[in-house]
Amino acid sequence: MKNLKDLVKEAHEMVATIGCKEFTENKDQFFIVDVREPSEVKETGSIDDSLNIPRGLLEMKLAPDPSALHADSSIVVYCGGGSRAALAGRTLMELGFTNVKNLEGGYRGWKQSNS
Numbered sequence: 001m002k003n004l005k006d007l008v009k010e011a012h013e014m015v016a017t018i019g020c021k022e023f024t025e026n027k028d029q030f031f032i033v034d035v036r037e038p039s040e041v042k043e044t045g046s047i048d049d050s051l052n053i054p055r056g057l058l059e060m061k062l063a064p065d066p067s068a069l070h071a072d073s074s075i076v077v078y079c080g081g082g083s084r085a086a087l088a089g090r091t092l093m094e095l096g097f098t099n100v101k102n103l104e105g106g107y108r109g110w111k112q113s114n115s
Helices: 004-014 020-025 038-044 055-061 083-094 106-113
Strands: 016-018 031-034 074-078 099-103
Touching: 004 083, 020 106, 055 083, 074 083, 074 106, 083 099, 099 106
Parallel strands: 016 099, 031 074, 074 099
Antiparallel strands: none
């Protein structure tokens, strides 16, 4: 039986990462999803123009919908440090999205690289 550590490792192997510098330089090209809980976002802030959808609601809130996103839309997911975002990225890929990236270092990494 797999444990959480195994699932996170598999997700990190499956979902490509994007570095904070590359992300920041091309931010306007991505649909950005913050998969942290609303309380975390309220406490620490978020990346401008990101949509907050907690990981537990991702399938219900962001299923492929031609009026919102296309299967090949460029999506960047992030959480606090990267593990939940990797799991979310894997979920999005399983839903049919083909261009999903995990922000390396998550919100903390992005915040550090932009301070």
